[in-house]
Amino acid sequence: MMNIMMDMVIRHDGKNWVVENDKLTLSAPTIDGIDEKVRTFMRQNELVKKGDKSKVRMLFDNSTIPQWIRQYGQHYFNRVIEVEG
Amino acid sequence: MAEEEKKEMSGTGTLTGAALEAEDVLADAEPWEPIETKLVVWSLVVAVIALLIGLVVVPTSILH
Amino acid sequence: MADLTNRRWYTGMLTQEDWWAVWLGVGFFFLGLLNLAGIDIVGFLTYPTKWVFNVPEGGKGAIGHAFYAIGKKTSMVSKEFYKGMGWWSIIWTYVAFTIATCTGAAFMRWNLKRFFIGWTIIYFMTIATWFIGHHGFIAANKINMHKYGLNFALSLGGGGSFILALIVGLIIGNFFKPFAIYLSEAAKPEWYIKTAIVTLGVKLGYLPIKLAGFSHKLGKEAAGLTFDLFIAGAAATIVAYMIFWPITYLIARKMFNLPRKTAAVLGSGISICGVSAAVATGGAVRAKPVVSIMVSALVVVWAVIELVVLPGFFTHVWPKTADPIVAGAAMGMSVKTDGADAAAGELLDEFMRNKIAVESNGTVIWPEGIITASAVMTKVWIDMFIGIWAFVLAMVWVYRIDRRPGETVLASEIWHRFPKFVLGYFFCWFFLLAIYFGPGQGGSADAMPYLKTVKAGAVPIEGPMRKLFFMLTFMSLGIITDFKKLKEAQFGKMVWVYFVALFIFIIPIAMIVAYLFHHGMQIPNIAGYVQ
Known part of the structure; x- marks a missing residue:
């Protein structure tokens, strides 16, 4: 069973990837940049302790995709990254 | 517009x-990498294997 | 507000078109099966027939009978009631499907008012083109034109209506842009075609029952044929896809020097199931959504070009009526998007059946729908396969190309990308097959009264409902297709990648692979049993 520490929503605004939840909003032009910011945030806020591992799930916000395309394909991606403390 | x-x-x-x-x-194409060669070649290998198995197994194939 | 439709495995069940195609198709299928309890509430579904302005003496085609409630012919319990319905069946059908589609639209949180108005306009335009397309001059052939007092007819069968619906849609989509944009809330070719494909499952399951009504042997032949299509379609699809994708990727990367992710998305979009593949692959390789959006815009336009060109090509150039199932299977592997493919398959079905009837002077008549089924079968397999292929690509990109540390590719992605309408298609098919082999005793004479009751419930769904949703698909496809997009500079060389890959490589390979697995498959001849 996957142990998810934090759930976030991921979307793209045309220039940047944006991940957000109730507590924070982060954006970066690449997914690598997003992952780095998420990791930094979690470490700085001690959401993951040194030596521990935690998982962050990013659920794609389908409203990013124009509605006329959603009838063809209704899933872009969901992803999980591991964050080490 | x-x-x-x-x-x-x-x-x-x-x-x-x-x-x-x-x-x-459309711009900024990355250089071709060996993993892409592998992906292309292995896809074609799978196609050939599927073709051979399919021709033997599928009752309506031209082999039957 | 964020749309997290795929948060859990079941969360899209009330919010996705895919699932709503299942609910609509399976829902009406079960309403039809109420016939087994002696209740016929699907006989009102409207159906057109050929008509002419001046009916010759002793001939057919009175305009007053151009539309009728199908129950007039099929109902076991309410035949007289449905006989009196005539043109009013159009209104009853409108009411029933308006309630059904608006319910879906409401759950999917569309703009209900705009959907309702758009749907109403599209429905009645569709009915109008269905009517015009059934004029004897368009729909009759040289075998039956004399019954309508005609000396010449175009021999297009029901295909004429489809072509007209597409033309009307394209005129709106290309010359009345604001109107097309207004209608777009209800112009949903994929939703309509997925619903039609679910009802095509009813058609496949009903086929052995129908032919068993002619002869026990024909019923068995039909059951065997549908099973053969299932197996051959699976093999052909895997082979074709695994050739198409890498070569198209190679063309995009080496010949046109495109970036990796764009080439991957384009590779899927061009080579197999169009928009759905472009979206699935875009997500899998973590491309910016704009890549999938651009490829999708391109795909829908090219798909309509294929829809216009290929049915005529396969009917009159190769393989003609010698190998109709090869043509159908090749169609499924060549034409992108379910809507354009199924529509092209249906056109091919009409063209081929009319051609063989004319060529043989009426001594060979093929049951309708088998060629369509062959075109849809390969496409259904492709739709399922893309989820697995996208999963493979996700692993290649995440673990090998982007080498993103700490990211896991989730197996649940396969389910989220699985085309749910396929479940409805297989369910209806296998349900009727179970009836045929179970209580229907494989079409034995003893079971015929029972099977006739099943028929009364199945025919309105596999006939009028399916055809109507096909018509709606043609109309909506036209409305959302804007050929000007091909000229837009932003697509640049993608247009040429598409052209080169499709016509020089994909269509010929599809024809070869279809031939290898489907050559010689015969459609049962029912000329001895029908008028």
């Missing part, structure tokens, strides 16, 4: 029509 029309073209998605032009998805 009028701004309104751009928005309509993108439907109700949050990604606006303007984003379509903002991105140049």
